Amino acid sequence: MQNLDSFDRQLLEQLQIDSRQTGRDLSQKVGLSSAACLRRVQRLRKIGAIEREVAVISPSFQGPATRVIVLLSVARDNPQRIDILKQKLRRLKEVERLYYVTGDADLAVIVRCASMEDYAAFTETHLFDPPLTGFESLVVLREYPKEAD
Incomplete structure (x- = not known):
């Protein structure tokens, strides 16, 4: 580096x-x-300090969406299980961001779905199987982007 x-x-x-x-x-x-x-x-x-440059699309042009911050707890019996889970989550179209965090949760995920109904289906499909032991959902009510100087 x-x-x-x-x-x-x-x-x-x-x-x-x-x-x-x-x-x-x-x-x-x-x-x-x-x-x-x-x-x-x-x-x-x-040198890789800038990995990529992306366009941040205005929510008004993305159509209706529900954004949820999901705190995931993972079984700690095998460190490779977290790595496998991270790879799986990173491939899902609903997952915008994935963080390995400290505290009670092991991972924090930003999930974007068209509706709460779609989010419920997402959780049923992806968040009820091992190695996950639980999750907490924080629904984003409003986003405040960082302001330019």
Whole structure:
């Protein structure tokens, strides 16, 4: 892993807010020249600090959806079971994000379904079998995206 300095970290923070910012925009926010910002961004891509760039679609264009944060508890009898479960969950179209976490839960999953009925079907299909020992659902009522400076 390559070392990142404070300028690199500032650039990464800005790109997480809006990856389409120009060199000029970045220059004004981090205090480097436009050319230096663009060279650094290219380097960050090359070294893998930026894995990919995606479009965040406005919920108003995605159609009706229910987003749920699901906290999963996993049997701790075999560490490989968690790895197998993680791979299975990552392949499901409803799973937007997957986190290995500390606390009472072992995994946190962001699930997006068209409705609560679809979420119920998702849980019945994917969350009642071993190695899962339980889950807690937190329904997202409203999302507040990070604001740009």
